[in-house]
Amino acid sequence: MVKQAISKLTAYTPELTLAELKQQRGLDKLVRLSANENAFGTSPKVGEALRAWNFTDANRYPDSNVNGLRQLIAARLNIDPATLVFGDGLDEIIQLLSRTLLAPDDEVVLTRPTFSEYALHAAIEGAKLVDVPATDAGETDLDALAAAVTDKTQMIWLCNPNNPTSTYTMRDAIEAFLAKVPERVTVVVDEAYIDFVTAEANPSALALMSKFSNLVVLRTFSKAYGLANFRVGYAVVAPALASTLQTVRLPYNLSSFAEIAAEAAYKDQGFVDQVVQTIAAEREKWTAFLTEQDVTFYEPQANFIFMRIEGAADLAEKLLQNGYLVRTGLGDEWLRISIGKPEDNQAVQQIVSEFLQK
Ligand SMILES: *Cc1c(COP(=O)(O)O)cnc(C)c1O
Numbered sequence: 001m002v003k004q005a006i007s008k009l010t011a012y013t014p015e016l017t018l019a020e021l022k023q024q025r026g027l028d029k030l031v032r033l034s035a036n037e038n039a040f041g042t043s044p045k046v047g048e049a050l051r052a053w054n055f056t057d058a059n060r061y062p063d064s065n066v067n068g069l070r071q072l073i074a075a076r077l078n079i080d081p082a083t084l085v086f087g088d089g090l091d092e093i094i095q096l097l098s099r100t101l102l103a104p105d106d107e108v109v110l111t112r113p114t115f116s117e118y119a120l121h122a123a124i125e126g127a128k129l130v131d132v133p134a135t136d137a138g139e140t141d142l143d144a145l146a147a148a149v150t151d152k153t154q155m156i157w158l159c160n161p162n163n164p165t166s167t168y169t170m171r172d173a174i175e176a177f178l179a180k181v182p183e184r185v186t187v188v189v190d191e192a193y194i195d196f197v198t199a200e201a202n203p204s205a206l207a208l209m210s211k212f213s214n215l216v217v218l219r220t221f222s223k224a225y226g227l228a229n230f231r232v233g234y235a236v237v238a239p240a241l242a243s244t245l246q247t248v249r250l251p252y253n254l255s256s257f258a259e260i261a262a263e264a265a266y267k268d269q270g271f272v273d274q275v276v277q278t279i280a281a282e283r284e285k286w287t288a289f290l291t292e293q294d295v296t297f298y299e300p301q302a303n304f305i306f307m308r309i310e311g312a313a314d315l316a317e318k319l320l321q322n323g324y325l326v327r328t329g330l331g332d333e334w335l336r337i338s339i340g341k342p343e344d345n346q347a348v349q350q351i352v353s354e355f356l357q358k
Helices: 018-025 044-051 055-059 067-077 089-101 116-124 142-147 171-180 239-248 256-267 269-292 312-321 342-357
Strands: 084-088 107-112 128-133 153-159 186-190 215-220 232-236 304-308 334-338
Touching: 044 256, 067 084, 067 232, 067 256, 084 089, 084 239, 089 116, 089 153, 089 186, 089 215, 089 232, 089 239, 107 116, 107 142, 116 128, 116 153, 128 142, 142 171, 171 186, 232 256, 256 269, 269 304, 269 342, 312 334, 312 342
Parallel strands: 107 128, 107 153, 153 186, 186 215
Antiparallel strands: 084 232, 215 232, 304 334
């Protein structure tokens, strides 16, 4: 029999492939702005590195320690290589942390709305979710999160910038929050979108690792590095937890292909910087547009914007008919739209403004 905690769950609804959706809707052109992918692709160095791979190694297991990528990242972030744990995307790291830390009836504290995977894996482990609404500005309410901690709290999730709100919490505020949380509670800061932050110069919670042994910081290659298809994410954790996570994780969770791609992407920081700059400039155009149109939105710091528009489902349908897929269903009358190429952002804004004039 399926365990009780799982029997009530429904499966994650993945995106249709672009080809499937195009065919289903009879569209010539379709731009996906629903999954916060990198609209600018990935570094051309990735293709070069993959083409140079020796396919005669295909019968060999990959490097379980992901040592090449591990050394690269540790050197750039100036951290001990042993504090890195790699996953088949951050999705696997979220599962791994939940599986390792949570037992039935433990409590998991998080903000609402946030990334749905945290709640899913808490539920699979039979843990109890304690969700705290975001503020009226869509920001994570750190005081309320701290107040929600009880003797049963095992983990706190902080997604920063948060998905789907795109709002950002300053590093000082996170530091003050960590100082209030008991050391036995693991605080996970998911920095999937940290590269896109312009609100402060050094936004990452990594700088707090030396002060707080219960802090875990997550990063992924799926967003700014444009490698969603290759599934590479990692956690930076205190050494004791790192070795426990190594025990629990699958031994060969990253293929050599994934490692080679991530290494090449990581070395080409110029590509990422260019993407981040373009996204930041486009984000400003978006917020200027929404302000002018008097649309409610949260102050964005990631590569997507969360906005409230009456008739959101109808607007999403209209956008789809015009070849633009956006995300609905994350809040009543709210849309989450990824920031794409300049010409696509402009086209989407044009359709939104026509919709609002009706
Ligand atoms: C996209 C996303 C992830 C998942 O990243 P993968 O590395 O592709 O699994 C994790 N956290 C948040 C908040 C995300 O939006």
